Amino acid sequence: MADSKNEAAWKLLFERHQILKAIEKTGYYLITSTEINAIREARLMTKFDHQSQLPRLFAAHHLSILPVTRRNYLISSFNAFHPFEPDDDVTVHKIKFPSHIESLDFRNITSESTALNCAFITGIIQDFVNDDTLFATVNGRMSSSAFDFNVRCADGQTRNVAVKNAQIEIDAGYEGARSLSLIEAKNYIAGDFLIRQLYYPFRLWHGQINKPIRPLFLTYTNGIFQLREYVFEDFRTYNSLRLHRQKKYIIDEGEPPINLQTILDVLHRTSVVAEPNVPFPQADSFQRVINLCELLFDEKALSHQQITSNYDFDRRQTNYYSDAGRYLGLIDKTHEGGEPLFYLTDKGNALFQLDIKKRQLALVAAILAHAAFRSSFLSYIEEAEVPNKGKIVEIMKASHIYGVAAENTFRRRASTISHWINWIMGLIEA
Template identity: 30%
Template sequence: MGNPSKDIPWLAIFDAYGIHNHDFEEEPFFISAKEIKAACQDFKKTAEKEVRILCYQAQRKDKPQVFVDKGLFLLPVKNGEYAIVKGEGYIDIPDIISEPVLFKPKIKFRLFSNEIGDSEMQHLDYAHAAGMIEDFCEVGDLFLTIRGRKYTPPFSFNVGGTTIHQQSVQTEVDAGYEGENHLVLIEGKNTGVNEVIIRQLYYPYRKWSEEISKSHGKKVIPVFFEKRGIEYMFWMYEFKNENDYNSIKLIKSSRYIVT
């Protein structure tokens, strides 16, 4: 099943640049935001011509039908430039079936401000203040040092049987916590999801591996987080091969309920 608001514009893009006949087994197809905009300039609705909306593919359901039919997904390789890649771009987030951890916060008094609103970051801030993140990661003390958007350094990686050279892409980390020997990077959601595009974990992982691991020897740990009802849910991942986009593996998961 495709995404109706994107189906026709992306067909127009594929028609305009002969992408239907491209051999994706040989290499990705590279396309710029300028080219996407030009191919969609005659559409009337914003959702049918806005590059940011057309290129948003955080989950499989966001992909247009032509991507679904051909087994493709989209990756940014430079600001304003994309690679259309054949392969599996997403990872399923499994249900956590283990019993929840009944967790007593290390906070000495009740916090009220964290109960106002419903953003990923405020839930992460509370989980860190309560000691949940340190308990889950088991790597000692962790201190909040990273938050928000930053650009990646250049790096290359393998995906879909081909090599992509990524030059500089803006990535976002909901929260990054540094310990003595580790750097924990968390991608958070506050709505129920059962999948995520690997890029949201991989690009920050590669950025900080280049910046921190290689110069200071600290291991980078990608973590996916979701606040679901009263439960704080964590999934820890690792990339078996840092140069392989699809080498992501689940290490452990746990869900916490504050007592």
């Protein structure tokens, strides 16, 4: 969901320019940056990296917006976003960090640029594209040049779009003996991405050099570098992309691998804490709990609106995942200008300064310090499988958790317990 200022500004623009009527008549509306700037800065009004960030008027009418020049944008029912494919079964490969490098701390990566530098100097990118002759050649903001393309739309139509000198940004480009790899990078987890971030750079360089252009997407969070390679099956069609391959990497710190005994040792060292007066977690992805803590560690504090507007969270998810961090004692909140402001506690800050393996085990301890999670985990160990929802609900009721009374609420929260136990067991290295 877009931020409240964007919501109000787009509502006014839609009313002032009768945008919905124009789209109903022609299928699109061309809006200029001058028209947008008359209400609010166009740069802020047109940046939607994820579908969840679209203003309500866009979402309600299945609309998206694409830049076509430096000063013009096209609004239509474009299928502009692509969901990330499942990755639970993707093997994590260990890779060594060069011992002579001192100016980059791989244990403290807080930006996309640092993640890219680390992925390159460790050979992760070279391994993924299977080319040891890579050189950094293109990056930064540049002009798209001129091209046109087809885009499939939510109304079932295919529309042709002409682009001329729109601004694009390439996070990193590496040319090797056989190809040019163009990378979009993010240091947070999302459910989808804006295809334009891969397609416009791809079209800029397609045909300009003789080598194939390889669009790659890099995400870095919680010590994991994940690379995905996409192909456009029809280079003239914006949303013809298909995942070609993906791979995960982690830097080998030389420590013994985590096994079941490691987890059990953490369990035995951890005492049960009293249930906090915080909503019991409804946040199935523990990776996203970690990622939110990473963002707070980097930014020091984020408002509810900043989390919702800048990352792939809707308002409810912001509540759920910040409450999950508060439940574990990692996040706290205050209020500033009437809006919640979230920050890491002393415990959270200390935890996210640890090496990755120590951090993972500290997170395990934070989870298993709560009776409902601990008893459910012990049931898993005894039965060699995650207990079913009915059993977890029984455990939750016996654990006297805060603020849950309705049966259907118990069952929803039970899902979080099973997912977090699976996250713990997923730490065990083969």
